[in-house]
Amino acid sequence: MTTLLNTMYTQITPEGIIDRYPNSYNHFVLPFVIGISFIIVYLLIGLIRILYHLTAEDRKKLLVSIFTPKTAVKNIKDIFCDCLIHTKIWKRKPLLGYMHSAIAFGWFMLIVLGHIEVALFAPRHLDSIADGALYYPIFYRFFIWMSPEHETLRGSLFFFLMDFFLLYVLSGIALAMYKRVRSIALGMRHTTKPSLADRVALYCLWAIFPLRLLAEGFTADLSGGSFLTRPLNWLFKSFFGNELNFLPTWWLYSICLGLFFLAMPFSRYMHILTEPMLILMRNAGLKVRKPRKGFAEAEIYACSSCGLCLDACPMNTQKKNLKYSSVYFIRFLRRHNEKKVKEIAEKCLMCGKCYALCPVGVNSPDIRRALRETSNTKLSYDYAPMDKFSLPVEGDQKADIMYFAGCMSHLTPKIIKSVTTVLESAGKKFIFADREGGICCGRPMLLAGRTEAAKELISKNKKMIMESGCKILLLSCPICYKVFKDDYDLKDIRILHYTQYMNELIEKGELKVTKGSLSMVYHDPCELGRGCGVYEEPRNVLKAIGELKKAEKERDESICCGGSLGSLTLDNKDRGKIAESSIDNLTAENPQSIVTACPLCYRSFREKSPIPVKDFAEVVCENIKSN
Amino acid sequence: MIDFGFGLSPSSRVNLDLRDKELFSKLIETESDALKCMACGSCTASCSAGVFEETSLRSALLNLQNGNKEKALNLLSHCMFCGKCTMVCPRGINTRHLILSINKIYQAR
Incomplete structure (x- = not known):
């Protein structure tokens, strides 16, 4: 410790904090600084590109919505709930929700608390880039010496909070690692195949927080620590007894951070930065106009490639068709692979389930539609x-x-x-x-x-x-x-x-129905359920005229019948397979008949179903009370 | 070929020299289903647009085989893409995509 304190900066603040380095600089911050500068420049260019490709009307809409109090509040709420906590994942898959919020919210809190700490105890370092505003809050623990006699309650609270959130993030990382081995444990049957950049960023992300723990553990006796870093420091001391490991771990920590930021724009982790922008644009009411530019580009880069749409896609009944899911569609769009993009866009059933279940809310069916438009809208017609x-x-x-x-x-x-x-x-x-x-x-x-x-x-x-x-x-x-x-x-x-x-009609008493003994399961047609949000009305009626059973997955998770007009290229055989899986899902509780409210679903099911398929109106008609 | 003018009804003779083999083979390449059609006419019978004006995929396909490109395109120009023909086709042909491909290939100048 003595060697490190030799170069000590002499000014002691009232909180008992001393800068260990006169300029608050050490070479190890370089990888991080390079990484963060790169990502900031990349983001700025991306933002300008996207704004440039929006129409003037859309730009105005966006500006107005940002400054309208009502949407501004909604923006903040959405960014907090969707980006940090990810309430959408929590609702469906709690463990996965915990994993994500641990990493996202935990990391966010580490950054925010780190900055508050610096603002309170060493504010001059936030003033300008020359004082280290870019990296100082991140490596705060390295640059200071905390006199034990001067330790205050306020300071200790921060030590505790920082350790607490580090532990929180580490628990998320541990779950993420486990998910790579056994994704089903976290509720995912299929996961996306990571690309090269994804892998680099992923392994860096895994390494960042354990390394932070190590690095802060080594410095905990100098810069202070709490329940996590203090015992670690004591342990290291009793094993190593010297400070030779001190700098290498901080170097490694910085390198991992730098590499993560360098790989970010080419990997799935770009969603961390683009999702807030997508939320602003979506709340402004923007729509996809071009399949690759403007708003669509914001959506493409906001895709977190999590693969939740793989399990959602009705095509997943056949493994060969998994490649038509939205994750891969967006990945190929990002890579400008025109041929594959076109093939996927034309195959999709447009049932909208991937959009309904997407934690980021990427409207990929709409991008597909826009893409089809580029090649098909010029065809002539005569009406x-x-x-x-x-x-x-x-x-x-x-x-x-x-x-x-x-x-x-x-x-x-x-x-x-x-x-x-x-x-x-x-x-x-x-x-x-x-x-x-x-x-x-x-x-x-x-x-x-x-x-x-x-x-x-x-x-x-x-x-x-x-x-x-x-x-x-x-x-x-x-x-x-x-x-x-x-x-x-x-x-x-x-x-x-x-x-x-x-x-x-039934609620008003204008139509009288009798309750029969038929047990039914109701299939939510894509366009009626996910498309228009009609879930309750048909169920109300069916409950009044018979026994309503539940499907394994229903409402916004219902599986397309396979007959959808959305797909242009899907052949009869594949459609049949999808119909079969949809029927399996519906007959989980052994109902006597399947009831649907769409002529297309009705026809698709009729061909494959082992039990009678009825239309909603047909069932109502059968149960009209005759006077 | 010489038309002697003795026929009572207009000639239904097909001049295969006029047929554009290239375009048709291009169509078959993208739509192998086109050859599956057995000309039953279910598509024509169920057609929504057919209520207003003659619209027939069956005839359009025959016309394409016989080199009558203009007539074929005409027979499909009123199509509203509703998909009834796909639902009724006994051969399971993806008629909507077939119509789309015919339009794309033959409309291109």
């Missing part, structure tokens, strides 16, 4: 003949309800018959808009990336609906429902899916 369409004339024509069955319902006349029967028995008058065939809602075109064509279909339908003077638009297909809700802007007209409407 002039559709102008011939007119509403079917029946009686006085004045009805508040317009029923739009949609293309898919016309393939399953049973659904149409059931819906009309229910409406009639509730005494409702309605216009059946596409009784003799109608214009498609435009959603399939949108999903295929043919936005221009979709817009024309939408405008034709919109004109027809607005002119009819109806007040309620009733739909029996979730695909139509989604597009009518999101893209039509029908002003005062209420847009209802038949599950919502029938629930309303």
Whole structure:
């Protein structure tokens, strides 16, 4: 110790803290300084790039939202909950949530507390870069000598907190290491294959905190420590008895930090820095416009490559199809691998489960749609003949309800018959808009990336609906429902899916049903559940007319039936496999029948299911109380 | 070939010299399913756009094989991509992607 104290700086602060080095500098900080400077420059350039590619309107939106008190509060809350604590993971997989928050929140607290400590006890070092503002708070423990007689309660509290959060992070790191060996223990069946940069950054991240513990352990008798570092210091002393290990560990700690920052932009850990920006942009209401630039780029770099979407993806029933998951899609986008990106984008079912379960909230289905748009939107079309369409004339024509069955319902006349029967028995008058065939809602075109064509279909339908003077638009297909809700802007007209409407009729007492003995399981169609958030209404009705059983995974975790119109290239066989796995998931509690509220799911399940498949309207129709 | 003008109905003769083999083989390369079609016409019968104007994947495929590119594209130009034809195809052809590919390959000038 004497040799180290020889060069001691003589000024003692009231807290009894002495700078051990006159300039507060040692060569070992260099790797860290290089790393942190690199990442700061990289981030700035990235930020400018992203802002440059946003449209002027989007930039203005972003600026306004940052300074609007309401969204500002939401931003802070979201950044705290999503980036640091990761409440979304906690809710589904507590152990994984603990692991992540231990590393993220623990590290964050170490940095914040370290800075507060310096601000309180050695404030002059925060003033300028020349005084070491960049590295001093990080290596604070190396540069100071803490006189034991002067130790204050305030100082000890910080020693304790720093050790406590270090232990917290170390527990997270230990779990992370265990996860590499046995991911299922933390609730993950599949994990992402790490790339080279991922590996470098990962091993550095693993090394940073044990090294910090070692380094602070060696200096604990000089710079102070608490329950973790003090005993370690005593132990080292009794083994080594000299300070030869002192500098090498601090060097190693700095090198690991530097390497981590250097590997960061090319690895999954970029999400640590980009996620807050994504949250700001998302809360400002920005949407993906180009598949690789602007907002999409923020999403791409915010992907943490955690692999939660691998377990979520309905394609995971076959191992060969795992490569179509969002993690790999985003990884290839990041690497500009156009061929693979296109293949994955066209294969995806667009069920939205990866988006619903993504802890970062990367809307990869929307990026896929934008990507399809680049190659498909130029294709020509001719919808002039559709102008011939007119509403079917029946009686006085004045009805508040317009029923739009949609293309898919016309393939399953049973659904149409059931819906009309229910409406009639509730005494409702309605216009059946596409009784003799109608214009498609435009959603399939949108999903295929043919936005221009979709817009024309939408405008034709919109004109027809607005002119009819109806007040309620009733739909029996979730695909139509989604597009009518999101893209039509029908002003005062209420847009209802038949599950919502029938629930309303039963609650108001306009439709009377009897409770039967049939046990059912309800399948949440992707577009209705995850797409529009309709989960409760169909369940309410089914509980009233029979026994509702639970599926293994339901609501926002429900598995796509495989029939989705979202996929452009998935073949029949693979779709069949997905349908089978979805049925396995539904029949976990041995229900007597599967009930769904989508004509497409209905057809997909019918082909594969060992038990009867019924449509929601069909079941309601069977249980109408006859007077 | 000479048309003697004695026919009562218009000639349905196919002049295979006019057929663009290159484009068709390009189509088969990306869409091997195109050859699976047995021309049953389920797609045409169920077509949503067919209510308004003749739209038929079945005829379009036949026309492409016979070199009538313009007519084929015309038969598909009203397609709304709703996917009913995929659902009813007894051969399990991914009709939507087939239509997309036909448009992409034959519309390119």
